[in-house]
Amino acid sequence: MAEISGSIAAVESSAIDISSTNSPRAKASSMDPKNVACCEERSKSLRARYIYAIIFFIINLTAWFIRDYGHSVFPPTYYKEACGTTGHDCFHTLGVLRVSLGCFIFFFLMFLTTFIARKLYEACSKWHSGWWKLKFFLLLASMVVPFFIPPGFIHIYGEVARVGAGIFLLLQLISVIEFIRWWNKYWSPDEQSNQRSCSIALFTSTVFYGVSICGIVSMYYFYAPRPACSLNIFFITWTALLLIVMMVISLHSKVNRGLLSSGIMASYVVFLCWSAIRSEPVDEKCNVQKPDNGKFDWTTVLGFLIAIGAIVMATFSTGIDSKSFQFNKNNVKLEDDIRYNYGFFHMIFSLGAMYFAMLFISWNLNDSATEWSIDVGWASAGVKIINEWVAATIYTWKLVSPVVKQYRVVNNEQTMQP
Known part of the structure; x- marks a missing residue:
């Protein structure tokens, strides 16, 4: 009996040990410390990108404040060799460029110090996710230094910022188009998809095309009320033609991409056209929605x-989407790999600094924008129209390129046969 009771006690103790090891607390205690540290570093890196976005947002507000109210708020204690005797060269347009230059310097330094990061345990990765006190002083120095630079160099930076803003727009377009392709692939019907996915895809494409058509009609009503508005009529009509071309190519038997991706792209192109027309100067008679008194509410x-x-x-969104710009997109992420490319993230933010500078000064280095305005003027309208056409061109090429490549492969195989 003693042996039986001893064996029963041993079985009960082993059962208790097994149950205790299956408990969450036991799993947490038995977890590999390396995995715990890896999870902590990963969460830090994911939180860090939101902190950088908040910093970028605050710098945007600072640029606006310097442009509109800096000359009336700050006392005349500025560096006269850089700002002039009246301080005009440190406010308004040049003030925005100086703030943009400081933002560009900070994020470009972050790019130089993090672009080689691949693992969460590396020093570059920890620098990206931590050391915030040191980076605060680095950001402060980057923002102050441009206000001691002569105006001539700031003008040179403004010319360079135009190119950088154009590159940012191109990268943003590629990211948007890749997202549309992913959305279409996710919802498009195939042999293995169920009826619900097909219905959702059909409903979504119908909604996007309906919104696009309503947008075209509304732009004709609000921004082309008379035949004299020939430029707006041309922009809107050309946008409608782009919608038809993209839809026809998507439905072609050799392309066969369906209506979802072309519908999403159609609404995006209509939005770009609307944004371009909205950027036209206030005193234009073809814009019936804009007030003529110059006041803001x-x-x-x-x-x-x-x-x-x-x-x-x-x-x-463009900064965390480095996968859209990789040639090999099927790389398997290991446990200690970084979840997004830190160098690409900071490079996009440095280009974004140039982009917001161009929006605040309306792509014009000579004239100062009015208060509470952003991206207004013929230069801004022209940039957005070009952006729309480039977006439609890239999307169309994305549709046609697989067919062209397949046609070339077939021709090469036929020519190699005797």
Whole structure:
């Protein structure tokens, strides 16, 4: 009996040990310390990108404040060799460029110190996710130094910023198009998809095409009310033709991409056209929605803040989307690999600094923008129209390129046969 009771006690103790090891607390205690540290570093890196976005947003607000109210708030204690006797060269347009240059310097230094990071345990990765006190002083120095630089060099930076802003727009377009392709691939019907996915894809494409058509009609009504508005009529009509071309190519038997991706792209192209026409000068008679008194109300302020938020969101979404610009997109992520490319993230933010500078000065280095305005003027309208056409061209090439490559392969095989 003693042996039986001893064996029963041993079985019970072993059962208790097994149950205790299966408990969450036991699993947490038995977890590899390396995995715990890896999880902590990964969470730090994911939190860090939001901190950088907040910093970028605050710098945007600083640039706006320097442009509109810096000359009336700051006392005349500025560096006269850089700002001039009246301080005009440190406010308004040049003030925005100086703030943009400081933002560019900070994020470009972060790019130089993090572009080689591949693992979470590396020093570059820890520098990206931590050391915030040191980076605060680095950011402060980067923002102060441009206000001691002569105006001639700031003008040179403004010319370079135009090119950098154009590169940012191109990268943003590629990121948006890749997202549309992913969305279409996720919802497009195939042999293995169920009826629900097909219905959702059909409903979504119908909604996007409906929104696009309503946008075209609304732009004709609000921005082309008379035949004299020939330029707006041309922009809107050309946009409608682009919608038809993209839809026809998507439905072609050799392409066969369906209506979802072309519908999403159609709404995006209509948005770009609307944004371009909205950027036309205020005194234009073809814009029936804009006031002529030059004053601003709560709608102007709200639209301005939304525009700044859109800049930050566009920069953030493009910065974390480094996969769209990789040649090999099927790399398997290991446990200690970084979850997004730190160098690419900071490079996009440095280009975004140039982009928001161009929006605040309306792509014009000579004239100062009005208060609470952003991206207004013929230069801004022209850039957005070109952006729309380039977006439609890239998307069309994405549709046609697989067919062209397949046609070339077939021709090469036929020529190699005797």
